Structure formats: C-alpha cells, structure tokens
Amino acid sequence: MKINQIIISLAALAIISCGTKQVEEEDMVPKISLQEKEEAVKLLEKNCYSCHAPDNSGPRLAPPMFAVKNHYLDEGTSEKEFVESITAYATNPSEDKSRMPGALNKFGLMPQSNFESDDVRKIAKYLYYGDIKHPNDCGNPDSGSDSTNYLEVGKDAAMQVKSVLGKNLFAAIESSSAEGAVEFCNHKAIELTDSVSVAMNIKVKRVSDKVRNPQNTANAEENLIIQTMKESISSGKKAAPQLIASEDKVTGYYPILTNGMCLQCHGEIIKDIEPLTLGKIGYLYPQDKATGYSENEVRGLFVVEMDVK
C-alpha cells in the first residue's frame, strides 16, 4: 500500500530567463493610442497583475508579463496572431495550449477566470506594441523581494498532513479493521507545528465535490479546480496543482487521488466496501456521497492557506 507515495510530482524549478531579449517595436506611426494604452494598463492591473506582477514586490504566482510576451512573440508574429493566441489562453487556459512548460511546472496551470475576451484583446494589443517592464531586481532575487515558492511550501504542508493522516489510518486499519478505522477518521484533526507552518500561519483542509462529511464540502472556486483536475486525468494527463492569491493570502490547491487502499471505504458499495464498514459509515455519515470511486480518480483537494509575509 503506497500511502506515502507522493501524488504530486513537480519538476525542478524552471528558471524564467533574465537574459531573454526583449522584443521592441519602434513605432513611427503609433499603432496604439495613448488612450488605449491607459485603458490596457488599468485592465492589466485589475485582472492580471495579482499573479503576473511586473515587479517582485508581491508574491510571484505566475511568470511576469514580459516573459509571457517573449514566449508568444517571434519575429514575424502578426498583431492578430499574437492577440488571438494570448486571448485564447487567458480566457480558457489548458496544458495543450501552453507555450511555457517551465511556468506550468513551477506555478501550476493558470486558473480559469471569467475574463471578457474584449478586455483581454485590449491587454494583448498593448503587450504587442507596448514596452512591458522587466522585473527591476532581476538577477538579484534577494533584494527585498518575496521569493517564497508558495507552490512548494504549500505542497510540503499538504504532504505532511497526508502522511500523518495516512499513517494513522493505516495503523487504525491494521489494529482493528476498516470499520474500526472509520471512527478514527471521524475524530482526527491535524495541526502542523513545524516552524514554517507556524510562521506563515498555514492552514490545511481537505475538501471534495462528493463528501462523506458535509463540513468538507468544496466551495464554488474549489469545485471548479476539482473539475479541471478531473478533466486533466481523464485525458491522460497529470492533475496540476494551482495557486490563487488574494490581498494577504496565497492559497494552494493540490489534488487528492485515490489508490487501491481507499476503495475499502470509498469504492463500489458491494464490490469493494465490506458490509460492516458500510454499516458504520452509514451510521456516522447518513448523507455519505463519497463512494463509487476507482483507482487514480480525483477524490478531492488539499487546500493550503499561507499568509503573505
């Protein structure tokens, strides 16, 4: 039983090259008006810079826009091609459209948002013609910037919880049986006491779209992420973790996948779950929806909240 098997494998840090040449356009005849520029900057600030910050003042949750621009703009890329490819990605991000596999590995897939295509087109036109800023302290990542890798910190926290839960569950199953372990699951809360978790006020919860305990019900945002991960798995890909930032918090979302062991309590009712176990579950969780799973399915998410320093 591979309780400690790491379910999320992330490639080593991808480095966003600082040496990349910036493509510049010497407009003799302005192709974009001052008014269009101002509008685009406002739209960028409102919709994109919370993750794609142009400098390193806040948490870095996505590559800076100049890096995105460089991956979408080659010599000979027309304005139309550029605008349409940026807009297609931003309005409906997916791994198969990605031109930045390093960023995908480092930050997880860009979350789906409801951006207006027209707004994104305005932004993209500005990116095409405008002089997008390079992070000012590039090459000197320690100069007062937030260089915390939230995806990794959150993953560590989620793995700690997973490992404690897994060990206890395993012990409970060994010492009694699945039906005894059910009661253990019903009572145990996990608190992380390592220094990083305390310093960043890290909170970890488990949520699902098909819950056993109604307290673990995923909210709308979490549900959307679960659905995205399910789609990845069903098309034969990995479920990529994601980060979302608010003003003072970064939240990481990590997939919880099923393995063979889980099926004793979350599998098909007659085939996998023993009658005694089923009885116990039914008694403790009369509204249980968390059955019918097979192996390697998205059972839910670890949601890890981290304070921004």
Ligand code: HEC
């Ligand atoms: C909640 C965070 C977040 C917001 C807000 C956000 N992005 Fe992203 N974006 C990401 C992450 C993470 C990546 C890197 C992973 C990836 O490529 O999907 C990314 C990557 C991209 C890419 C490159 C994708 C590739 O892999 O080729 C484009 C283009 C992009 N974003 C455009 C936008 C635009 C335009 C906006 C604003 C309208 C925006 N993003 C807002 C998180 C965000």
Ligand code: HEC
């Ligand atoms: C011995 C029975 C048992 C086994 C084995 C088991 N679970 Fe559970 N699981 C439970 C119970 C009971 C709960 C409800 C816990 C609570 O009240 O918070 C639960 C809850 C969960 C939740 C929280 C969402 C919800 O439905 O309330 C997730 C996610 C989850 N289990 C995933 C797994 C995974 C993944 C495995 C295999 C690695 C697994 N479980 C193995 C009994 C089990």
